[in-house]
Amino acid sequence: MIPPKFEYFAPTSLQEAVSLLAGYGEEAKLLAGGQSLLALMKLRLASPKYLIDLGRIGDLNYIREEGGRIAIGALTTYSQIKRSHLLQSKCALLPQTATWVGDVQIRNRGTLGGSLAHADPAGDMPAAILALDAELKAVGPQGQRWIQAEEFFLTTFTTALAPDEILTEIRVPVLNGQKTAYLKSAPRPSDFAVVGVAVRLQAGQNGTCEEIAIGITGVTDRAYRAKGVEKALKGKKLEPQAVQEAASTVTQGVEVNENIHASRNLRAHLARLFVARAIQAAR
Numbered sequence: 001m002i003p004p005k006f007e008y009f010a011p012t013s014l015q016e017a018v019s020l021l022a023g024y025g026e027e028a029k030l031l032a033g034g035q036s037l038l039a040l041m042k043l044r045l046a047s048p049k050y051l052i053d054l055g056r057i058g059d060l061n062y063i064r065e066e067g068g069r070i071a072i073g074a075l076t077t078y079s080q081i082k083r084s085h086l087l088q089s090k091c092a093l094l095p096q097t098a099t100w101v102g103d104v105q106i107r108n109r110g111t112l113g114g115s116l117a118h119a120d121p122a123g124d125m126p127a128a129i130l131a132l133d134a135e136l137k138a139v140g141p142q143g144q145r146w147i148q149a150e151e152f153f154l155t156t157f158t159t160a161l162a163p164d165e166i167l168t169e170i171r172v173p174v175l176n177g178q179k180t181a182y183l184k185s186a187p188r189p190s191d192f193a194v195v196g197v198a199v200r201l202q203a204g205q206n207g208t209c210e211e212i213a214i215g216i217t218g219v220t221d222r223a224y225r226a227k228g229v230e231k232a233l234k235g236k237k238l239e240p241q242a243v244q245e246a247a248s249t250v251t252q253g254v255e256v257n258e259n260i261h262a263s264r265n266l267r268a269h270l271a272r273l274f275v276a277r278a279i280q281a282a283r
């Protein structure tokens with residue numbers, strides 16, 4: 001399929017990209033890795049008149065430690081995240097999660113910023129970003145602001161970014177001794193998640209849960225934090241029975257999706273199962 005005609009811009013600085021986006025407004029779209037947007041354009045589900053390619057803005061692609069946190073440029077690809085020694089040693093949840101995204105071609109082009117801004121309710125990275133309590137930097141004509149991960153995902157394909165803002169950086173913590181895991185249930189390994197669960201866990205020597213954060217994807221209209229499960233486990237011993245009981249609350253208060261891949265009941269069942277498994281995997 002061929003997309004409708006559009007005018008193409010390739011700014012070389014963030015300032016230039018911000019000006020173009022402000023100038024063309026809602027008729028313009030930012031292009032990062034193109035792994036979602038180009039498919040939507042070819043299917044004619046999106047037909048922006050102006051395409052602003054972020055790919056030539058070199059200073060949006062980095063992974064570095066800064067002030068006790070790790071800063072990741074929005075244009076950093078899944079493959080770069082997967083291979084990063086800094087992330088593997090200090091924030092392994094991101095490489096663990098990136099490994100599960102699509103196949104190698106998608107991971108070589110798709111970007112962390114694009115994945116988060118796109119806010120696919122079955123995208124993998126949003127679950128990890130939530131479990132990490134990440135902070136996201138948005139830059140627009142009014143300047144810059146930071147958005148907490150929990151406030152970022154609003155609903156399907158909708159985030160807290162204003163139409164004239166560009167997501168430029170994601171900051172995640174250095175995980176001193178905390179354990180992590182990402183598990184995903186999908187029809188095939190390269191498919192979107194039916195259910196995806198990201199866990200960050202601080203367990204005491206006697207197996208007590210000192211701190212836990214759980215990000216869920218694939219289950220409802222957006223990725224969310226399983227606060228009920230976290231509350232039920234904090235301060236408790238992570239015995240299988242306690243974990244299972246806590247995991248059983250994961251879809252409470254959530255409208256569970258239903259589609260050709262899983263009925264509502266199956267998806268809720270998988271969510272409970274994968275929460276329990278991901279907690280044990282993190283331990």
Ligand SMILES: Cc1cc2nc3c(=O)[nH]c(=O)nc-3n(C[C@H](O)[C@H](O)[C@H](O)COP(=O)(O)OP(=O)(O)OC[C@H]3O[C@@H](n4cnc5c(N)ncnc54)[C@H](O)[C@@H]3O)c2cc1C
Pocket residue numbers: 029030031032033034035036037038039054074100101102103106109110111112113114115117118120122123124125161165166167168190191192193
């Ligand atoms: C065959 C296939 C399989 C896939 N499998 C998976 C999978 O298993 N798991 C998964 O999570 N994803 C999967 N994806 C989607 C993939 O992860 C996309 O790369 C990702 O969703 C979008 O990132 P991108 O960099 O390609 O963004 P683009 O496609 O370029 O852009 C996506 C949207 O985000 C906006 N945007 C991009 N960057 C920014 C920015 N910095 N600031 C503000 N807005 C921005 C764009 O305007 C656009 O609306 C798959 C895609 C394909 C084609």
